[in-house]
Structures are given as structure tokens and as C-alpha cells.
Amino acid sequence: MVTQIAPLVIYHGTGCLDGFGSAYAAYCFFKKEQGVDAEYLAVAHGDVLNLEVGGRDIYIVDFSFKRDVLSGLCDKANKVVVLDHHESAQKELEGLDDLYSNLTVVFDMARSGAVITWEYFHQVPVPPLLANIQDRDLWQFRIPDSKHVNAALMSYPYEFELWDQFANCNDHLKTLIIEGRAINRFRDKMIETYKKKVIFGKIAGFTVPIVSCPNVITSELLSELAIGHPFAASYSDKGDKRGWSLRSTKEGENVASIAATFGGGGHPNAAGFGVSITGQTFEVLPE
Known part of the structure; x- marks a missing residue:
């Protein structure tokens, strides 16, 4: 056999x-x-x-x-x-x-x-x-309420059996829409909060808005911040790695090309890459 x-x-x-x-x-x-x-x-x-x-x-x-x-x-x-x-x-x-x-x-x-x-x-x-x-x-948003479906889906475990229920029952999809509306109401408040945390820095020679923010608001937040700039960037750390997300408008830079120079990739208006932050210490001492 x-x-x-x-x-x-x-x-x-x-x-x-x-x-x-x-x-x-x-x-x-x-x-x-x-x-x-x-x-x-x-x-x-x-x-x-x-x-x-x-x-x-x-x-x-x-x-x-x-x-x-x-x-x-x-x-x-x-x-x-x-x-x-x-x-x-x-x-x-x-x-x-x-x-x-x-x-x-x-x-x-x-x-x-x-x-x-x-x-x-x-x-x-x-x-x-x-x-x-x-x-x-x-980033088409041609389907009514898809924004809410996605927001609710992000709040659940990424498990095949659970997603199978969502995929095969219209009532479950309706539930996601209802839940997603409440989640997005809170996310909109988060986005406004993190807009106030933006700093400007240089990435690949471009001066752009940069913010450290939760992944759940990255795309929406950066899409707003990118308006009028080459692109916008956010980062989040996990252990000795820093993940960068880049977003641009149609008039902005091709962020896929920029991410590729750092070993990452993506789409012309949405891309990302990771870098090592080994060597930084997490020991904090009083002066």
C-alpha cells in the first residue's frame, strides 16, 4: 500500500x-x-x-x-x-x-x-x-455591506470549520453584517485617535506620514493618511521583527516597487515588507 x-x-x-x-x-x-x-x-x-x-x-x-x-x-x-x-x-x-x-x-x-x-x-x-x-x-466596495462583513469576520478565529458555517448560511452572513456595523463604528473612532499619533519620516527617500497602529485599522487609516503624500506607512513589532504596511492613492507612488526593495511586495497601492530589529533592547531603566 x-x-x-x-x-x-x-x-x-x-x-x-x-x-x-x-x-x-x-x-x-x-x-x-x-x-x-x-x-x-x-x-x-x-x-x-x-x-x-x-x-x-x-x-x-x-x-x-x-x-x-x-x-x-x-x-x-x-x-x-x-x-x-x-x-x-x-x-x-x-x-x-x-x-x-x-x-x-x-x-x-x-x-x-x-x-x-x-x-x-x-x-x-x-x-x-x-x-x-x-x-x-x-478596495472596490461594490458589494453593499462588504465593509461590515469583513470587519466582523476579522473578530472571529481563523478556523476552517467556523468559516464553513459563514460561507454556507445566509443567516450567518446577515449576522456578520449586523456585528460589523458596531465594530466599524468603534474602528472609526480608533482611526481618528491614531491620526493624532502620526509623525513624518523618510522611507526609501520619501517623506511620508508614519504611524504605529493595530493591524485591524491599517488599510483604512493609511488610505486616508496617504492623500496628498507619496504614500503612508504603518508598522507593528513582533519579537525581533517589524512589519511595515504601505498604502498610496492612485496618484501616489507604486508601493509594491518600494516594498520589493526591502524584500517585500504587494500591489501598486497596497504593499508591505518586514525587517529585523535585532539588537534593540527591551530593557528600560530609570535615569
């Missing part, structure tokens, strides 16, 4: 709804349709990974690695599939699938990672939950 090696699904973590939505789309295929227990791994730009990939099928969703890292995966894995929509990643990997017969790359800037992944694995329409996630992730 041949033992099947579990597929590995690598997805954009750090609390990203689109990233986990992509993982959920894969889960619906592997677990619910195929009865296969895949392995799911959340990652962020700057993570150093030591993966056992020999002979495995690897799916990288709403995320991508640098060209040399992905080449290394292709050398060892049975199959590698990249499903992404970030402009910087598309440029980084251009032509690589011509060099590896076991590599499939799908990029589409008009769809979010979750929708790309769903439509790759499934023949049935995209669940409304994932359509709502795409609506915010692409």
Missing part, C-alpha cells in the same frame, strides 16, 4: 482575510471533496522557512516566494502551484514556469487570492463570503 504524502498549502498569514480565504478555498477541495488532510502553513514576507518538500504537491496561495526560493522548491517537490495576484510577485517570477515543467503559475490582478484559489479548485460559483473578502481586498 502506497502512503499518500499530504499536500502542503502555503498561504499569506498575518491576519489577512484574503490569505486565509485562499486557504479555506483549498480546504474545501482537499478535505470536503477529496477527503484529504492537507497541511496548511501561514507565512509572511521575511519568514525563514525550512520545509520538507521532497515529492510533495505544494500550493502557494495569495503569496509567493522570491525566485531563488521558488526554484529550490521546484527542484525538490513533485508539483508546485502558485495562485497569486500581487504585481511584485508576477514580475519576480516572470518566465520561471518555462524553466520548470512541474510549476504552474496563475496571476490575475483583477481577482483576489481567495477567488483565484476557489476558481482554480472548484467548478461551482464563488461563495458570497469570499466575494465579500475580494471586494475589500481589491
